[in-house]
Amino acid sequence: MPRHPDPELEQRILKAAGALWHRGGERALTMRAVAKAAGTNTPAVYRRFTNRQDLIRALLRRFADRLLAHFERGDNVEDMSAAYIDYALKSPYEYQLFLKHSRLLDGATKRGPIRPIRESRPNFAFAEQAIAREFGGSPQDHSQFALMLWALLHGTVALLLDKSIPQGHEEELLRASRAAVKALIEHTKKITASRSPA
Numbered sequence: 001m002p003r004h005p006d007p008e009l010e011q012r013i014l015k016a017a018g019a020l021w022h023r024g025g026e027r028a029l030t031m032r033a034v035a036k037a038a039g040t041n042t043p044a045v046y047r048r049f050t051n052r053q054d055l056i057r058a059l060l061r062r063f064a065d066r067l068l069a070h071f072e073r074g075d076n077v078e079d080m081s082a083a084y085i086d087y088a089l090k091s092p093y094e095y096q097l098f099l100k101h102s103r104l105l106d107g108a109t110k111r112g113p114i115r116p117i118r119e120s121r122p123n124f125a126f127a128e129q130a131i132a133r134e135f136g137g138s139p140q141d142h143s144q145f146a147l148m149l150w151a152l153l154h155g156t157v158a159l160l161l162d163k164s165i166p167q168g169h170e171e172e173l174l175r176a177s178r179a180a181v182k183a184l185i186e187h188t189k190k191i192t193a194s195r196s197p198a
Helices: 009-028 031-038 042-048 052-073 077-090 092-106 122-135 139-161 170-195
Strands: none
Touching (some): 009 052, 031 042, 077 122, 122 139
């Protein structure tokens, strides 16, 4: 009797891989362990994901999609920034996976011309577009602002997740981060206004 493909198997594999990463990090994420946790066999996992890197890449895309869904809830850049921090702090294991392996999203590893960040990081492109909607101009006009914002938000999340800030100062850091986002926004508004024809 021929086997019928399981349309939900890929999602079960990704869910199992995410759970394994959450429990044991890098070392727990083997193709064999993923197969067992997903209730299938290793060849079935390899039929859907060429290798471990391919599986990690799929996990990264899933995390990026979820983060994007949180971004989209924000009405403006300030709301998006708060959503980024909130989601990263609520999903620390996924965020750490993203930090450790995000280069897998870059595609080819061969050296060549440097591509814009937006080509390998769709959420960066979304941020550029959201900034352009709020302040005018094209998304590419706001690449530097988007990069400054990303650096600020990531720095905040990293300090909190790594517990690098002295205990008891977490709220102070979050307030400082929000104030820095507002300052960046005000700075961008002034620059945008100065470029506009009178």
